[in-house]
Amino acid sequence: MGKGERDDAPAAGQTDCSEALLRVYEFLDGELGPSECAKIQAHLDECGPCFNEYNLDTTLKSLIKRSCANEHAPDTLRTAIMARISLSVFRVEGG
Numbered sequence: 001m002g003k004g005e006r007d008d009a010p011a012a013g014q015t016d017c018s019e020a021l022l023r024v025y026e027f028l029d030g031e032l033g034p035s036e037c038a039k040i041q042a043h044l045d046e047c048g049p050c051f052n053e054y055n056l057d058t059t060l061k062s063l064i065k066r067s068c069a070n071e072h073a074p075d076t077l078r079t080a081i082m083a084r085i086s087l088s089v090f091r092v093e094g095g
């Protein structure tokens with residue numbers, strides 16, 4: 001009897017889109033370490049859907065890049081991006 005089970009878990013080392021979005025939020029909160037930061041950067045680098053689905057843009061990308069390089073991001077920019085992501089998260093959760 002074959003059950004035909006499928007493994008739906010993401011491959012090890014991969015970050016899926018919804019997780020990436022949550023990480024971005026934590027990142028903006030200043031809760032992520034350099035390795036997590038690099039993971040997000042890598043995901044956003046190769047994932048177009050993230051930008052389309054969540055209305056992210058290159059501003060966010062460059063903000064993450066700068067933070068990964070230990071540069072200080074302007075508070076106004078951080079706040080603006082955070083507000084936008086909050087809206088996206090609500091939209092995703094609300095269907």
Ligand SMILES: [Zn+2]
Nearest residue numbers: 016017047050
């Ligand atoms: Zn993605």
